[in-house]
Amino acid sequence: MNYSQYILLIPLLPLAGFLVLGLFGKSYFNKSAGIIGTLFLLVAAILSLYTAYNYFFIDGKVNGVYQSIIPFKYTWLSFSENISIDMGFVLDPISVMMLVVVTFVSLMVHIFSLWYMKGEERFSTYYAFLGLFTFSMLGLVISTNIFQIYMFWELVGVSSYLLIGFYYDKPSAVAASKKAFIVTRFADLAFLIGILILGFQAETLDFGTLIQRLTDIQSSQFIGITTASFFGVSLLTWALTLVFIGGAGKSAMLPLHIWLPDAMEGPTPVSALIHAATMVVAGVYLVARLFPVFHINQASLHIVTFVGVASALFAAIIACTQTDIKRVLAYSTMSQIGYMMFSLGISGIGGENGLGYTASLFHLFTHAFFKSLLFLAAGAVIHLVHSNELKDMGGLKRYMPVTHIVFLVACLAISGIFPFAGFFSKEEILLASYESNKIVYAIALFTSGLTAFYMFRLYFSIFWNKQKDLHSHHGEGNMSMKIPLWILAVCTCTAGFISFGKYVSADGKELASHFHILFSIVPVTVSLLGILLAMLLYKKENGKPQAISNSLGGLYKTAYHKFYIDEVYLFITKKIIFNLVGRPAAWIDKNIIDGIMNGIAGVTASISSAIKGIQSGKVQSYALYFFAGIIAMAIVFVYLWK
Amino acid sequence: MLADFFILMKAELVITLLIFTLLFLKIGNKEWRNESLLNIINLLLFINLLSGFFIAKEGTLFGDMFRTNELLRFEKNMLNLGILIISLQSYHWLKQHKHVPEFYMLLLSTLLGMFFMISANNILMFYLALELSTIPLAALCNFDLHKKIASEAAFKMSISSAFSSGLLLFGISLLYGTTGSLNFAEISSQLNGSPLQLFSFILLLSGFTFKISAVPFHLWTADVYEGSPVAVTSYLSVISKAAILFVLVSVLYNVFQPLGSNWYNMLFVLSVLTMIIGNLFALRQQNMKRFLAFSSIAQVGFILIGITGQSAEGSASVIYFVLVYLFSNLGAFGVVALVSSLAGKENIDDYKGFYTHNKLLSWVLAISLFSLAGIPPTAGFFGKFFLLLAGAAKGNYILITIAALNMVISLYYYLRIIKAMFMDENKNPVEKINAGLQPKLALAICMIGIIVTGLISGAYNYIYSLVK
Numbered sequence A: 001m002n003y004s005q006y007i008l009l010i011p012l013l014p015l016a017g018f019l020v021l022g023l024f025g026k027s028y029f030n031k032s033a034g035i036i037g038t039l040f041l042l043v044a045a046i047l048s049l050y051t052a053y054n055y056f057f058i059d060g061k062v063n064g065v066y067q068s069i070i071p072f073k074y075t076w077l078s079f080s081e082n083i084s085i086d087m088g089f090v091l092d093p094i095s096v097m098m099l100v101v102v103t104f105v106s107l108m109v110h111i112f113s114l115w116y117m118k119g120e121e122r123f124s125t126y127y128a129f130l131g132l133f134t135f136s137m138l139g140l141v142i143s144t145n146i147f148q149i150y151m152f153w154e155l156v157g158v159s160s161y162l163l164i165g166f167y168y169d170k171p172s173a174v175a176a177s178k179k180a181f182i183v184t185r186f187a188d189l190a191f192l193i194g195i196l197i198l199g200f201q202a203e204t205l206d207f208g209t210l211i212q213r214l215t216d217i218q219s220s221q222f223i224g225i226t227t228a229s230f231f232g233v234s235l236l237t238w239a240l241t242l243v244f245i246g247g248a249g250k251s252a253m254l255p256l257h258i259w260l261p262d263a264m265e266g267p268t269p270v271s272a273l274i275h276a277a278t279m280v281v282a283g284v285y286l287v288a289r290l291f292p293v294f295h296i297n298q299a300s301l302h303i304v305t306f307v308g309v310a311s312a313l314f315a316a317i318i319a320c321t322q323t324d325i326k327r328v329l330a331y332s333t334m335s336q337i338g339y340m341m342f343s344l345g346i347s348g349i350g351g352e353n354g355l356g357y358t359a360s361l362f363h364l365f366t367h368a369f370f371k372s373l374l375f376l377a378a379g380a381v382i383h384l385v386h387s388n389e390l391k392d393m394g395g396l397k398r399y400m401p402v403t404h405i406v407f408l409v410a411c412l413a414i415s416g417i418f419p420f421a422g423f424f425s426k427e428e429i430l431l432a433s434y435e436s437n438k439i440v441y442a443i444a445l446f447t448s449g450l451t452a453f454y455m456f457r458l459y460f461s462i463f464w465n466k467q468k469d470l471h472s473h474h475g476e477g478n479m480s481m482k483i484p485l486w487i488l489a490v491c492t493c494t495a496g497f498i499s500f501g502k503y504v505s506a507d508g509k510e511l512a513s514h515f516h517i518l519f520s521i522v523p524v525t526v527s528l529l530g531i532l533l534a535m536l537l538y539k540k541e542n543g544k545p546q547a548i549s550n551s552l553g554g555l556y557k558t559a560y561h562k563f564y565i566d567e568v569y570l571f572i573t574k575k576i577i578f579n580l581v582g583r584p585a586a587w588i589d590k591n592i593i594d595g596i597m598n599g600i601a602g603v604t605a606s607i608s609s610a611i612k613g614i615q616s617g618k619v620q621s622y623a624l625y626f627f628a629g630i631i632a633m634a635i636v637f638v639y640l641w642k
Numbered sequence B: 001m002l003a004d005f006f007i008l009m010k011a012e013l014v015i016t017l018l019i020f021t022l023l024f025l026k027i028g029n030k031e032w033r034n035e036s037l038l039n040i041i042n043l044l045l046f047i048n049l050l051s052g053f054f055i056a057k058e059g060t061l062f063g064d065m066f067r068t069n070e071l072l073r074f075e076k077n078m079l080n081l082g083i084l085i086i087s088l089q090s091y092h093w094l095k096q097h098k099h100v101p102e103f104y105m106l107l108l109s110t111l112l113g114m115f116f117m118i119s120a121n122n123i124l125m126f127y128l129a130l131e132l133s134t135i136p137l138a139a140l141c142n143f144d145l146h147k148k149i150a151s152e153a154a155f156k157m158s159i160s161s162a163f164s165s166g167l168l169l170f171g172i173s174l175l176y177g178t179t180g181s182l183n184f185a186e187i188s189s190q191l192n193g194s195p196l197q198l199f200s201f202i203l204l205l206s207g208f209t210f211k212i213s214a215v216p217f218h219l220w221t222a223d224v225y226e227g228s229p230v231a232v233t234s235y236l237s238v239i240s241k242a243a244i245l246f247v248l249v250s251v252l253y254n255v256f257q258p259l260g261s262n263w264y265n266m267l268f269v270l271s272v273l274t275m276i277i278g279n280l281f282a283l284r285q286q287n288m289k290r291f292l293a294f295s296s297i298a299q300v301g302f303i304l305i306g307i308t309g310q311s312a313e314g315s316a317s318v319i320y321f322v323l324v325y326l327f328s329n330l331g332a333f334g335v336v337a338l339v340s341s342l343a344g345k346e347n348i349d350d351y352k353g354f355y356t357h358n359k360l361l362s363w364v365l366a367i368s369l370f371s372l373a374g375i376p377p378t379a380g381f382f383g384k385f386f387l388l389l390a391g392a393a394k395g396n397y398i399l400i401t402i403a404a405l406n407m408v409i410s411l412y413y414y415l416r417i418i419k420a421m422f423m424d425e426n427k428n429p430v431e432k433i434n435a436g437l438q439p440k441l442a443l444a445i446c447m448i449g450i451i452v453t454g455l456i457s458g459a460y461n462y463i464y465s466l467v468k
Helices: A009-028 A033-059 A093-116 A123-141 A146-164 A171-202 A207-215 A220-227 A235-250 A259-265 A268-277 A279-289 A291-296 A298-321 A325-345 A351-385 A401-415 A421-436 A438-463 A479-497 A517-538 A544-552 A554-560 A562-613 A619-640 B002-008 B010-027 B034-051 B070-089 B091-095 B100-119 B123-141 B148-179 B184-190 B195-211 B220-227 B230-255 B257-283 B288-307 B312-343 B359-373 B379-392 B397-422 B437-455 B458-467
Strands: A069-078 A084-091 B059-061 B066-068
Touching: A009 A033, A009 A093, A009 A123, A033 A093, A033 A123, A084 A093, A084 A146, A093 A123, A093 A268, A093 A279, A093 A351, A093 A479, A123 A146, A123 A268, A123 A279, A146 A171, A146 A235, A146 A259, A146 A268, A146 A279, A171 A207, A171 A220, A171 A235, A171 A259, A207 A220, A207 A291, A220 A235, A235 A279, A235 A291, A235 A298, A259 A268, A259 A325, A268 A279, A268 A325, A268 A351, A279 A291, A279 A325, A279 A351, A291 A298, A298 A325, A298 A438, A325 A351, A325 A421, A325 A438, A351 A401, A351 A421, A351 A479, A401 A421, A401 A438, A401 A479, A401 A517, A421 A438, A421 A479, A421 A517, A438 A517, A619 B148, A619 B195, A619 B257, B002 B010, B002 B059, B010 B034, B010 B070, B010 B100, B034 B070, B034 B091, B034 B100, B066 B070, B066 B100, B070 B091, B070 B100, B070 B230, B070 B312, B070 B437, B070 B458, B091 B230, B091 B312, B091 B437, B100 B123, B100 B230, B123 B148, B123 B195, B123 B230, B148 B184, B148 B195, B148 B220, B184 B230, B195 B230, B195 B257, B220 B230, B220 B288, B230 B257, B230 B288, B230 B312, B257 B288, B257 B397, B288 B312, B288 B379, B288 B397, B312 B359, B312 B379, B312 B437, B312 B458, B359 B379, B359 B397, B359 B437, B379 B397, B379 B437
Parallel strands: none
Antiparallel strands: A069 A084, B059 B066
């Protein structure tokens, strides 16, 4: 099968959508922009599925190991013989899986938005941005080269910025987009430094070569990067940690998560696409991409584990106390990504040891479906009640039967109840952690109970609880909203049955499915307990939740205020950085740098007018200068400065 | 053997043929309309450009006097392209001119000189070719026959050139005296760095730097550029400089390599002086042509940095930059030529509000200036970047710092023009200019060149492979 015939179309179609809609959308087809964007993506999604089919079932496997195929590669800039920046397209199990996830979820969001965003003034702009985002995300996952991934990484950041700030007349949206951009920028700075260290030491930017060199303990590059150290820590650890910081920024890991809840200011379908299914898992993807290198450097892998597990727990606790439906989902996303991260962190390579790796990506895969389903359903709810707050909702199952059912399905999935997708992937993660680190397992188990609790808290508060009389009756939405919900719900029910280990594993070999009925008893029981607790507290309107939160007092308040992390950041930035660094820097800038610059400008101007006399227009004086120049050069270079 | 002769000298022979064709056109009885004459000539120049890409061979002729190879052929093709662009751009000006064939005869004669100069393998051959490329240029400067300022330009051009040629010839004779040879390869083997040789080298270098108008040998530039017709000015500042730069790089790298450390210092000083003085003068110019003249002096300063790299990268980066510079500068001159010949305006103040009636031309000029200023993603950025990279390889960070500062200064004056065009208000902005097919074609070539040579690294890689 020759991929090169059509494969470039997959990223280029969304780009074409962006260009067409961005340039002409507003003036020529504002109304039909949605259909056009969706059609572009439909083709891209079909091509991705076709690619995945070809890769996984026809020619990806050689001798039982999935190969990494590069059907397209173009050297864009070559710095030297060794280091060049390429633009390429890599096909390996994880990139093909991501291709499918990104185009599929993006397609669902495109369709859903046809209804959700109808009547928006900047309808075509919205679809143009969606196209840009999809293009950048696809470019990111197919990167063959660490610099290429960085460029698309930034592009993804920009399109996320544009989409979060889509309602640019809302100050909170503008502030949120700025926050997201700045926080991830800082993380990206670390990422860039990490890339430079890796590229410089490995003498290549190409993923394949880089991994090969840095995992071969005999190679000169490996010896170089591990023996060189900075503050007593080897350069390899530094580089990988810095790269991970970049990933943690995009994936909203502790303590760089503060932008994600605020990013919910964007349109809800955007949250489903960017902040649930695709962009936020870029960090996981990055670690998975460089996994062999991370694996050889256990120190950096420990950091990944620790940050992942801390984020999972921390976010779950906060999610229990939030009252804004999208914020609960945002923290839940963060928590689930924490799962993926620590699952990578505890994984090994090869055979059974690689279970964590497979489980992590499996969870990424299933999470994409049920989390985007949750967001889209939440979008439908918000559209109906015109509020994000739980207190404005309740008893909605009467008004929106479809949404109710799909939301329930997604909640069961994320809680890890059989037979929904989340069950299978979460079981694998738990099993992997059970086998390698009992403490991580205990925390993960507890978090899993919390997850079930806060998700069903959300479910019962929205669809059961007190009965509310709704005055605005524009119903649940039309087919373009229901179809994606149904499709995603079906995926959520069935995706778990894919024997994922057959296709994606750390070493490319087949990994048998891990499914032990006995092992599953404990996690499922814990989840059921969480659901039961939520049911007791939230199914009917009562005073118990209030009473509990009162009795928890300070603890509840701390969690409600998200452990005051935002305040800590504010304190650090406003009080410490601005006062101790910013003010003096501003003073220096204003009084010294500006002074110098003004001085230079002044001097430049005065020299300029002083020497204009040389340019007199008299040709005899020109000859004189010419001759003087030669004499001066002769004196200087023949006698003085040889 | 005879076939070899024709193939090796193909570029020169085609030009010679063109010159004779023009001569017969002129002395024939038929009265040609200028429009049709220009169309024919442009077509011939296009054929000339195409002919450069076919049938090539490497080798030497006339007892090692003349050599050619892939790189030289590429350089000649660049010049052919440049002359085609200039010819297309000067369509409006030449349409009203009485002496079209003469103009082209002179122009092609200088081009012929440059071709021989590029191919010269012997210092005497080089000198003759240099003269052949200079003397007709002085006549060309005077081609606005009724303008006094043009006569002044021509006069200054010939006096200055004569002066510089005299010193150059003096240098050559000293070199001959100390090395006993005129052949480049033999000269190279005889160099030992004695004071006399150094002095003769300085004289030689002054001859080169006079042509590329490096400070302090640049003073003729501004007056000549201002007085000459725009077509000639762009020819002087692009084609003529490009040819000399090619020769300079090749002579310094191949012949004077034994004196490498000496000329490194010289180029360092010249480059710093050229950048700074060129920029300082460019800052205060009011006439568009004069402004471009000084800015091109500053550009030469940057090119000298690339030459100090003394490596294959250095040589490749210079040739690449010249290619980029050809597109960018001719793009800018193309617009200036249109405004000058169709609206009769040449001052920067006249460009205020240029965008109101001439949107496309404003963008063309803006992109060209962006490229000259070295703003990504135009080709100029990559050009400067590679020059600095080549220079930085020698580890002279003082030079790089000064270059970076000068890039900022140059940014200021390039942006000044862009600001004038797009932002400044003007009660009587330049009316809508109807450019016509030929100039539009020329500008399109320049724009494509700026974008393509920048975004596609193939150009640089190709040059690099030729140099290696």
